[in-house]
Amino acid sequence: MYLCFDIGGTRIKGGVLDEKGRIFARKEVDTHVYSGVQGIVQQLKKMETEWIAENPVWKDQIKGIGIGVPGFVEKGKVWEAVNLGWRDEPLTEHVQKFFTLPVFLLNDANAAALGELWLGGGRGLRHLLCVTVGTGIGAGVIVDGTLHLGKYGMAGEIGHFQIGIETGSLCSCGNKGCLETFASATAIAAQGLEVARQGTSKKLSQVLLENGRIESRDVVEAAEMGDGMAVKILQEAGEKLGRALGNIFLVLAPERILIGGGVSRAGTLLLSPLRKGFHEMMPNIVKKEPIVFLAELGNDAGMVGLAKYIEMNLI
């Protein structure tokens, strides 16, 4: 059995999985970003303690820990995870103070890509791009059936792709115009908040009154109920994402591009404008064929991929 933790900018998804990717237990908690790396490691420890209390036999069966991190990961270190505020953190070292198991780190989007390749929408493919649209935007690059990490483990860091619009808001990386300032859950929530305040979306104004804030899922729900402004927000985010993915297709030419992460729950409301943006800029040959699809494993993709990664690397 493996402990798999997918640390997102908003939520930590944890699970106990076996070597076939089956999930025997799962928990989800808010990420205590404010408590720093030590606090987050303690959140992981707490989950493990609870699982073992529920099922003591797991104590001996668990053989490794996999951790997905939203940032650049290399050799047990997190170079930078802007949404967590980490820089140059020896995460494996921190984890090994609390756990006596081998630790495997992976960028969260890379973990999701491995999961989708193994048991999701990328089964049987050789070349795959798996995009995670959540608090930030990242992607896992599979070339020839293998995860391509690249220099500094930075391959697939497409959230900071510059889409040429210099008027965008400042990104957490310090630049302007990054893709994730237009199409991430964070960006969609911010735009939802704006229309809620302006009063141009009755539905979102209502949510703001009730909850005191707007999340990306509120925008998706409003769009599903036919709210015009919410639909427009998803449409614009989808088109921008689609055009960026069109550029990325010209670099990598994957057989398929999968869209996962929280925002992908918007389904067709996101996918239709995304495909429009993507195909508009493609050479004719690619126009014939659908390349972009929704991911299949939802929230579990990262954990499943981590299980595969531990399985591959544990001797």
Next chain:
Amino acid sequence: MYLCFDIGGTRIKGGVLDEKGRIFARKEVDTHVYSGVQGIVQQLKKMETEWIAENPVWKDQIKGIGIGVPGFVEKGKVWEAVNLGWRDEPLTEHVQKFFTLPVFLLNDANAAALGELWLGGGRGLRHLLCVTVGTGIGAGVIVDGTLHLGKYGMAGEIGHFQIGIETGSLCSCGNKGCLETFASATAIAAQGLEVARQGTSKKLSQVLLENGRIESRDVVEAAEMGDGMAVKILQEAGEKLGRALGNIFLVLAPERILIGGGVSRAGTLLLSPLRKGFHEMMPNIVKKEPIVFLAELGNDAGMVGLAKYIEMNLI
């Protein structure tokens, strides 16, 4: 020995090479684009005939033909080579009417990348992007020491990368805003022509009067002689190319990016603004280290790569 032909939009570079990449003979001719695929195959045949006339012993020593094509190549076919006006051309079939040797096709930028990886600026690297800036712009993608071709052989087709400037001129692919409409030899020549006509560059106006046209090499030469407008043209092309390559780095994270092709002869005049554009949009971690360099094999990269490709594939 191998016959290697690197067909560009402007010139065909041909050579007789051995399995170590040594060049024993070379010829360069203008590409007779107007004469179609049949005419170009006859240009190749003519070169071979001349070489064998000069050195009859080669007749039995030549074991394969490699052809680099500026377009999408897959399974003996050229799907599309816009700068040659070819679409869906069974090139291998055409070639085999004139030659009784095994034929190997490769995208020209991929051939150059293989050459640089083998004997040039990419020696010993695992992950490499090799960009060819000529009539068009293309790139070869090396992942884990292997050429990554991708779906439809389209990996590295970065000439049609949209850099977000919708005001650009129409590209031969039918879109606007493609990278090669800003930074290719063609784009640089067009901008050179403009300033020559406007009279804002004395040097280029003079060339226009003398030759009746401006080529990219004229702009490079004028810039080398200190012509302000020519320097500015290269600067803007370099910066745009640099920003596009910054985006591409976020997808692939190669250990090194090499710049080859005719325009790279501009050297520092192109490389300095290119590096500026590249590093401006990079996360801090990449700012420390130079990633972009000039390619080393010049005009020979494609031929050398083709020799390697034949060597790898000839049984």
